[in-house]
Amino acid sequence: MMEFVHVAVAVLGLLSLGHSAPVTSCENLLxxxxxxxxxxxxxxxxxxxxTSIPGSKMLLQMLMENTWVKITAASEADTFHSLQIQKMMGKCFTWKKNMTLVNNTLTVVGDYRVSGVLLNTGCPDCLVIYLNMTMGRIKVRALQLLSTRVRVSAAELEEFTKQAECLNLQPPAIMDLEEGLCPDPTLAPETNFTDRTTDTISSEELSLLEELLSSESGVKTFLDMIRRSMASFKQD
Structure with a gap:
């Protein structure tokens, strides 16, 4: 069942990547x-x-304790290396991806395709990215708030929530970073990391995921599957 946990992270824990400006209306926010x-x-x-997935708030809160991303420049122009470090069930996981910047759009291509654009934000040290992801027949829209800080103000969160509403997305999941982030693996070789970069999804798993994410009842079934998988995982 851990494959389903990985898929959920892939769908919901998408790569995330502002400049300050006053924003109020949906026109400005988007x-x-x-x-x-x-x-x-x-x-x-x-x-x-x-995200656009019903029940995604619960999925995120169940799967992710916290996540951070390290972006570095690649040798090729307009190309970046992304290292995503995620704490899940008290354990640390990593994903490495390359991103390209073309026509003001960030793109990641792999087993699934993700493209993203930055949206307006009044937060001076934040990035708000609007993402479109395609995995087989699954199409997911997502909005992410990233910051160099571990906490932003209530007003900044309210602005982000309004942006999600303007995009007709689900209520956002707010991440709790009080439990402590996983360290940078390049600086803490003694930490036990699990690298999920090369994980793949079979056609059977993808078909099942398409079915589960197509309805609210399917998402509830998906949540139950993840709960059982997590319980088994914790016992390992």
Whole structure:
């Protein structure tokens, strides 16, 4: 069942990647922002996420204790290395992906395709990214709030929640970073990390996932499967 946990993380824990400006209306909140490669570089904490999947808030809160992303420049122009570090069930996992920046859009291609644009935000040290992901016949929209801080203000969270509403997405899951982030694996070789970069999804698993995510009742079944998988995983 851990394959389903991985798929859920892939769907919900998508790569995430602003500049301050006053934003109030949906028109302003959904205004795309020009992406400069240098503004993406560094360490970003995932503070909130909203998706188009019913029940995604519960999925996120169940799967992820916290997540952060380290973005570095690649040798090729407009290409970046992304290292995602996630704590799940007290254990640390990593994913490595390459991103390209073309026509103001970030793209990741692998078993699934993710493209993202930055949206307006009044938070001076945040990135708000609107993502579209395709995995087989599954299409997911997501909105993520990242910051160099481990906590943003109530007003900044309220603005992000309004952005999600403007996009007709589910209520956002707010990440709790009080439990402590997993360290940078390059600086803490003694920490036991599980690298999920090369994990793959079979056609049978993908077909099942398509069916489960197509309805609210299917998502509830998916949640039950993950609960059972997590209980088994904790016993290992």
């Amino acid at each position: 205004q795309p922002r020009e992406i400069y490669g240098s503004q993406l570089l560094g360490k970003w904490m995932l503070l909130a996420e909203s």
